[in-house]
Amino acid sequence: MMGDERREFIRHPVDVPIHVFMQSDEELEYLSMSDVGEGGVAFQTNVAFEDGTILRVNVPHVNPPFEAACVVCWRQAKGEGFEIGVKFLDEESRFLARMVEQVCHIEDYRQKAIKEGRYLSAEESANEWINQYAADFGGR
Numbered sequence: 090m091m092g093d094e095r096r097e098f099i100r101h102p103v104d105v106p107i108h109v110f111m112q113s114d115e116e117l118e119y120l121s122m123s124d125v126g127e128g129g130v131a132f133q134t135n136v137a138f139e140d141g142t143i144l145r146v147n148v149p150h151v152n153p154p155f156e157a158a159c160v161v162c163w164r165q166a167k168g169e170g171f172e173i174g175v176k177f178l179d180e181e182s183r184f185l186a187r188m189v190e191q192v193c194h195i196e197d198y199r200q201k202a203i204k205e206g207r208y209l210s211a212e213e214s215a216n217e218w219i220n221q222y223a224a225d226f227g228g229r
Contacts, residue, residue, distance in 0.1 A: 107132060108147040128183060129159055129176040138164060138173050146175065148189055150196075155189045157182035194218060
């Protein structure tokens with residue numbers, strides 16, 4: 090896939106566990122999401138999915154859990170495996186992905202604060218993140 094096509098959707102680094110399923114409902118593995126954006130997510134795996142493969146992605150650590158059908162758009166060798174980029178198949182999933190993205194950013198903010206010795210509750214980290222970053226987040 091050409092590099093400019095990979096930038097079709099804005100993506101942001103996150104480190105949130107996800108589940109990926111084939112159409113058969115067989116769970117492939119517990120993966121870590123590397124990017125999320127309006128159009129889809131990217132994750133690392135040892136499975137070389139072909140472009141056009143239909144998958145279901147589940148992010149269980151948000152409330153309510155996020156699950157959406159997606160199609161593999163690109164893959165790139167990374168380390169001993171692959172980074173796979175998938176695009177959501179419907180508009181509602183794309184919209185909900187923005188909510189998931191925001192939750193992921195807030196959790197990332199909370200984890201960084203903890204590493205700095207600041208122990209924030211989920212609500213405190215959400216309030217701080219919203220005050221500092223929400224205006225930029227919504228302006229895309």
